[in-house]
Amino acid sequence: MSSPFNVAEIHIGVVGLGLMGSSIVAALLIAGHPVKAVAPIPADSLEADERIFNQLKQCEEAGLIANAENYWQLLTISEDYAILKSCHVVIECVIEDVDIKSVVYQKITSVVSPDCIVSSNTSAIPISTLQRYVSYPERFLGIHWAEPAFMTRFLEITCGNLTSPEKANHILDLAHCWGKEPTLLKKDIRGFITNRLMYAVYREIFHQLEQGNATPEDLDKAFRYDAGSWMTLMGIFRRMDYSGFKDFDTILNTVFPELSNSTTVPRLMQQMVQQDARGVHNNKGLYPYEGEEGKQWEEAFTRFNLDICQLAADYSADKLNLK
Amino acid sequence: MSSPFNVAEIHIGVVGLGLMGSSIVAALLIAGHPVKAVAPIPADSLEADERIFNQLKQCEEAGLIANAENYWQLLTISEDYAILKSCHVVIECVIEDVDIKSVVYQKITSVVSPDCIVSSNTSAIPISTLQRYVSYPERFLGIHWAEPAFMTRFLEITCGNLTSPEKANHILDLAHCWGKEPTLLKKDIRGFITNRLMYAVYREIFHQLEQGNATPEDLDKAFRYDAGSWMTLMGIFRRMDYSGFKDFDTILNTVFPELSNSTTVPRLMQQMVQQDARGVHNNKGLYPYEGEEGKQWEEAFTRFNLDICQLAADYSADKLNLK
Numbered sequence: 186m187s188s189p190f191n192v193a194e195i196h197i198g199v200v201g202l203g204l205m206g207s208s209i210v211a212a213l214l215i216a217g218h219p220v221k222a223v224a225p226i227p228a229d230s231l232e233a234d235e236r237i238f239n240q241l242k243q244c245e246e247a248g249l250i251a252n253a254e255n256y257w258q259l260l261t262i263s264e265d266y267a268i269l270k271s272c273h274v275v276i277e278c279v280i281e282d283v284d285i286k287s288v289v290y291q292k293i294t295s296v297v298s299p300d301c302i303v304s305s306n307t308s309a310i311p312i313s314t315l316q317r318y319v320s321y322p323e324r325f326l327g328i329h330w331a332e333p334a335f336m337t338r339f340l341e342i343t344c345g346n347l348t349s350p351e352k353a354n355h356i357l358d359l360a361h362c363w364g365k366e367p368t369l370l371k372k373d374i375r376g377f378i379t380n381r382l383m384y385a386v387y388r389e390i391f392h393q394l395e396q397g398n399a400t401p402e403d404l405d406k407a408f409r410y411d412a413g414s415w416m417t418l419m420g421i422f423r424r425m426d427y428s429g430f431k432d433f434d435t436i437l438n439t440v441f442p443e444l445s446n447s448t449t450v451p452r453l454m455q456q457m458v459q460q461d462a463r464g465v466h467n468n469k470g471l472y473p474y475e476g477e478e479g480k481q482w483e484e485a486f487t488r489f490n491l492d493i494c495q496l497a498a499d500y501s502a503d504k505l506n507l508k
Numbered sequence: 509m510s511s512p513f514n515v516a517e518i519h520i521g522v523v524g525l526g527l528m529g530s531s532i533v534a535a536l537l538i539a540g541h542p543v544k545a546v547a548p549i550p551a552d553s554l555e556a557d558e559r560i561f562n563q564l565k566q567c568e569e570a571g572l573i574a575n576a577e578n579y580w581q582l583l584t585i586s587e588d589y590a591i592l593k594s595c596h597v598v599i600e601c602v603i604e605d606v607d608i609k610s611v612v613y614q615k616i617t618s619v620v621s622p623d624c625i626v627s628s629n630t631s632a633i634p635i636s637t638l639q640r641y642v643s644y645p646e647r648f649l650g651i652h653w654a655e656p657a658f659m660t661r662f663l664e665i666t667c668g669n670l671t672s673p674e675k676a677n678h679i680l681d682l683a684h685c686w687g688k689e690p691t692l693l694k695k696d697i698r699g700f701i702t703n704r705l706m707y708a709v710y711r712e713i714f715h716q717l718e719q720g721n722a723t724p725e726d727l728d729k730a731f732r733y734d735a736g737s738w739m740t741l742m743g744i745f746r747r748m749d750y751s752g753f754k755d756f757d758t759i760l761n762t763v764f765p766e767l768s769n770s771t772t773v774p775r776l777m778q779q780m781v782q783q784d785a786r787g788v789h790n791n792k793g794l795y796p797y798e799g800e801e802g803k804q805w806e807e808a809f810t811r812f813n814l815d816i817c818q819l820a821a822d823y824s825a826d827k828l829n830l831k
Contacts, residue, residue, distance in 0.1 A: 337733065378721075378726070378730040409741070
């Protein structure tokens with residue numbers, strides 16, 4: 186695939202080396218970028234280095250790269266923001282706290298050049314809010330990754346009020362070198378695109394559950410085996426084109442007024458939050474988990490993710506020769 | 509897999525041999541049932557026979573069955589409802605018109621025994637409405653299949669007001685012999701489960717499109733590569749257990765009041781209906797189609813469907829050894 190970019194010459198910075206940050210570093214390394222990674226929490230530094238190496242090994246085993254060591258050598262980790270000086274793009278992945286992020290942006294922008302693109306992986310704070318803390322704010326935008334970043338095709342680029350469309354389009358182009366299918370959100374609505382659409386599902390699915398119309402297992406199954414059977418190939422609008430529009434006006438006219446318009450958090454969700462339910466991670470969630478079950482779900486997801494990612498690649502626009 | 513049923517002795521009737529009816533016949537044949545198929549439209553009879561044979565061949569090529577001919581021999585097609593006499597279950601798949609369906613039910617019930625389960629594949633008419641036209645209405649329920657029925661794991665069983673829970677549970681058990689992951693909807697809400705949840709997505713996605721926040725392509729991509737990357741494995745509630753519930757109360761409290769509560773059909777959808785847009789089937793839809801593109805999408809979906817169905821089977825509860 187020809188590309189207008191020479192990725193080996195484009196240095197990318199990542200600040201914050203928790204789970205997500207490490208995963209993004211691995212994604213950028215396998216794309217061929219030299220990566221400058223800053224660990225603001227010193228303890229993260231060593232742990233992240235090992236984690237990233239293991240992720241590269243995972244990519245090697247999956248056949249995504251030839252030799253993990255070669256890619257690992259493109260990585261520099263430090264606690265010192267000065268390593269970001271050469272960067273063309275910096276991605277911030279620290280915790281979801283505006284005060285902490287604003288300090289991080291100050292440290293980044295005091296080192297990089299004024300035309301370096303500065304971005305956040307946030308999924309919780311509006312880009313327009315964060316943008317206020319960045320000098321030359323037109324260069325600031327959201328780059329939202331899915332977990333694990335090195336093995337998912339999703340990438341959401343979000344503009345704040347002040348973001349320059351050219352900067353956003355530049356990242357959109359670059360993201361193709363990262364093996365992504367990037368999407369551009371022109372306005373930073375809450376929840377961005379997918380989460381926003383999923384929240385609409387949450388509102389209705391909890392409503393159905395509260396009405397006692399079906400069990401949680403059955404509600405999940407319906408989504409897994411119906412929506413799941415076309416989702417990765419089509420998305421929503423293409424699926425409509427596949428079904429055709431006959432009687433859709435009558436159906437939507439009937440159903441829309443019956444959908445939940447609730448503005449409050451479902452009681453079951455409140456209980457989960459109060460119980461500090463971390464689901465498969467602490468065996469406390471909507472489903473019961475015993476012993477190693479939570480862990481087994483995590484492992485299953487890692488395997489599934491590779492499988493679905495390869496399946497998605499087999500049906501990419503290039504392969505299908507379809508728009 | 510041991511089963512309490514001897515499928516070879518359970519005769520199943522199908523009335524209506526359009527695309528969906530044929531596909532359901534093929535699904536029941538590969539499960540091992542003798543199938544009695546009634547073609548109320550005489551012209552359907554020959555065409556359906558050939559279509560069903562080709563579908564069985566497709567299952568043979570996919571390795572789902574050993575020999576298409578052997579399964580085909582279990583099929584009887586006739587215009588005469590009398591062939592339904594021996595049936596344990598009859599599935600009606602005629603067009604979505606209450607008057608036509610009510611006549612069909614009368615013809616079915618005049619032949620079968622009073623304890624024969626009578627069902628409809630309807631996705632548009634409430635089961636409680638149809639139930640009124642069936643003698644011994646407690647034996648009537650919805651059995652809603654996904655297309656192609658012989659190669660999807662989805663099956664939705666819907667109770668009307670008068671449906672006997674035992675009859676519904678009996679079909680639920682039997683559906684496991686059909687290679688399905690059946691779900692039970694205890695009350696016949698409009699749109700049943702998946703469609704209902706998808707309509708909630710439709711409401712929000714058209715809202716985002718109308719606001720100009722993202723292109724249709726990007727809205728689709730977000731769903732394909734984000735939601736699509738976990739949907740088949742997890743469904744909605746399991747996904748929540750995977751993500752954990754931290755800050756979910758705050759997020760939903762903020763987002764729910766911002767979601768669309770529209771009760772009217774989106775203008776773009778109205779236009780599609782007025783233009784008789786049948787999407788990939790007449791190259792008229794939300795996306796532009798030229799020449800063979802619509803057809804290529806149909807072919808891609810046939811291939812994808814087999815792939816995702818096999819992937820889903822690899823991650824079934826049995827295989828994962830997880831609930």
